[in-house]
Amino acid sequence: MKHILRTSMLVILIIILAACANDEATSNEEGNKDEGADEELKIFTTVYPLQYFTKQIAGDQASVESILPPGSDPHTYEPTTKEMVEIAEADAFIYNGAGLEPYAKQISDSIKSEDIKILEAAKGIDLEAHVHNHEEEGNEEGAHEGHNHGDQDPHVWLDPISSVQLAEHIKETLVELNPEQEEAFTKNFEELKGELEILDQEFHSQLEDLPQNKFIVSHAAYGYWEQAYGIEQIAVSGLSPTNEPSQKELENIIEKAEKHNLNHVFFEQNVTPKVAEVVRKEIGAETLRLHNVAVLTEEDIKNEETYLSLMKHNLEQLTKALSNSKSGDSSESEEQSDSDHGHSHGGDEEAQKIYDGYFEDSQVKDRPLSDWEGDWQSVYPYHEDGTLDEVYTHNAEDSEDMTAEEYKEYYEKGYKTDVDRIVIDGATVTFYKDGEEKFGEYTSDGYEILAYEVGNRGVRYIFKLKEEKEGLPQYIQFSDHSIDPTDADHYHLYWGDDREALLDEVTHWPTYYPSDRSGDEIVHAMMQH
Known part of the structure; x- marks a missing residue:
């Protein structure tokens, strides 16, 4: 309730500020009309993949920024007043939807106008159901305030083919904003689509016929890989990193890991949950990293990582984990x-x-x-x-x-x-x-x-x-x-x-x-x- 109240107050404030800005801009509208025709679009997104897809399609026709700071959590992040004002003055606001960003839907409803295009990118995509069957049974406490995605998995960008649909929705929005650039947007979209399809083929070819098909993760974000590539995530937590499993579920995870000889535990790029560390120690597993790609870290930015490079790194890590089964502890006693x-x-x-x-x-x-x-x-x-x-x-x-x-x-x-x-x-x-x-x-x-x-x-x-x-x-x-x-x-x-x-x-x-x-x-x- 407090979260909703804070957001509502911010919305009222940005409407007032944006209105003032629009009044000031109106007086100069006629004089700047011709000059503004060639100005690049200003677009804000939430999660990084939407920023990446938008920039790849728009090219030099748009300035694209994510409102999420490096290393933040899109489940819990709340935008500042300044950011909300900037969003209201932009040409477009693109968010994922499907319950990922608790604040985004209310903000978008509050700033609707003829001057800003709002896109819920995942809308219309056949979203993967979040199936409560991998050590999450009976987790009555999993739906913490602000972190409950319901029965849909919002991490749609982790599936390259579903990402093609996200990109297509973005392309359509860009064409609406600037019809004169439809040919360029379409060309860029087709190039991105080809890259995503190749990425999907690489996942298929490398993950087929490996000794393992199960892996332990600290965040149940990878359901689309289960559907697309026939692998199974065993989630230590629920759909949000803050949703910790019960003791019974924890014991069930450890039992399943030992049963299937799993010797790797995946942590995400910006968290190492304590419960996942308990599991790692219990089964003597090696720690590996998966990147959920939702938000870049400072190190990612420094290293000029992209959606494609991070996804290929994820594939390398998955291949490593699924290529090996637990064979003993001799490596720990080597000279x-x-x-x-x-x-x-x-x-x-x-x-x-x-x-x-x-x-x-x-x-x-x-x-x-x-x-x-x-x-x-x-x-x-x-x-x-x-x-x-x-x-x-x-x-x-x-x-x-x-x-x-x-x-x-x-x-x-x-x-x-x-x-x-x-x-x-x-x-x-x-x-x-x-x-x-x-x-x-x-x-x-x-x-x-x-x-x-x-x-x-x-x-x-x-x-x-x-x-x-x-x-x-x-x-x-x-x-x-x-x-x-x-x-x-x-x-x-x-x-x-x-x-x-x-x-x-x-x-x-x-x-x-x-x-x-x-x-x-x-x-x-x-x-x-």
Whole structure:
């Protein structure tokens, strides 16, 4: 009730302010008529996909902005008075509908006039029903105020084919606003339609015949993928991230995850709900990210992400999760070191041979950058402060070749680096050095199999900087014991501008672990080999 009252008061205010603005504009209307004929349209949208589709179709004929700030929640966001005045003075306001934006319908009803076109983009689209059958049964408390979508799933933009319909509705609105540009709008729409259809084909081809078809998510936003691609979301929360399941439902999710050997939990780009974290810990799952694409984050904007790039990243993450089933916890007890500097690894006989560097060329497969995705910390600070001394003592006790002091000296050269943190998100790699960050996009440059003097071998997975940027290496090379696609538990990174020279480097291998691990956890992992 308070939300409705606040919105109503804002609406009254913007009507008054907009009327004043219109009165002032009327006096100059005749003089500016010819000049205004060539002015670009001013359009506001709610969720980012509507902004993206509108801009792609309108081209340079419109200025298009989303009213949602970076990282905000479209379920709960409330526009400011200033934004509402700007909307009232625009040429068009486009919102999704289907219960997604509680404020949008009331605002649109209040600012209807001959001067502004209002489009509920999802209206007329066959919306997917929200089926309460994946661990959400009996959730009587799920319909929190302001977050209840009813029985329709409003996240229609996550389906590329349904997005074609959204885009077509937008195109029709643009033609109404500027009929003279109908040919250009239609041409741009057809190009966008083609891109969306190709995206749909990529989802179909990559998700077919994978070992898994179920995945755990922290927000039940992905029902359209179930319908389109035959996969099933197990939602930890209801349709809004704030709708937490009951204890009974939580137990049901964990039981189902274990039953189907699910070893990944998807969090969204701007939230990590506590309940989802409980599930992750209970089933020993790896954390992956899905982007609901509703709102860009600051990092997305910095990285110049688009609807298409984010959806393709989602596809990569889905493929990774659905390609693997849970097979045990041996990865957590591996010796955290690379065969470049001669440490061993637990596991079955074949895995042990590969880890030790004995494998056939035919066993080596290319790997995507997403295998190393995440937020990583250098182990060098733990070396410097003495945290890793326990590891060196342990190694010395297991070997007669080197003392603990000699091991520490050896790793001083190996681990040393001033890049204390690396974040890998999609194709973007961000290096953190001396309090500053440098980021760029990297693309695969294949791999190289290296032979070592002691008789074993290793594989370097190589990525090249797409566009030269000051302060960024042209090449980065990963080594982490694995020779085919798998999520890295740690890695050793070589970087520089000379591809071949890096391949010759075997004594300096800055090493990185997940940033959420403590020094003691890293020590424990290193000693369990």
